[in-house]
Amino acid sequence: MLRHEFRPGKLVAGLFLTVAGITYAGDAGDAWDTPWFAVIPMVVGGLCLAGVVGLLARAVRNRRDSRRTSTPPEADRTPPQPPVPPVPR
Secondary structure: OOOOOOOHHHHHHHHHHHHHHHHHHHHHOOOOOOOOOOHHHHHHHHHHHHHHHHHHHHHHHHHHHHHHOOOOOOOOOOOOOOOOOOOOO
């Protein structure tokens, strides 16, 4: 059983921010040269993509939940009565 809901939008945002951090770390460690403005489109694009993924996941989750909670036709909800003993004559 899952302890929490899976949120794919947060996963996508985290991946893009991790890649942006790795890009800056590689630049700081002189592994490669990254212009200062290169990460901005990466972060903004990742956050936009994460928003779209989050909206899609929410739509799918709401649609699935609405199907699951559809109520069956109303049934008689009164508890069953015990049988009445016959009256002696």
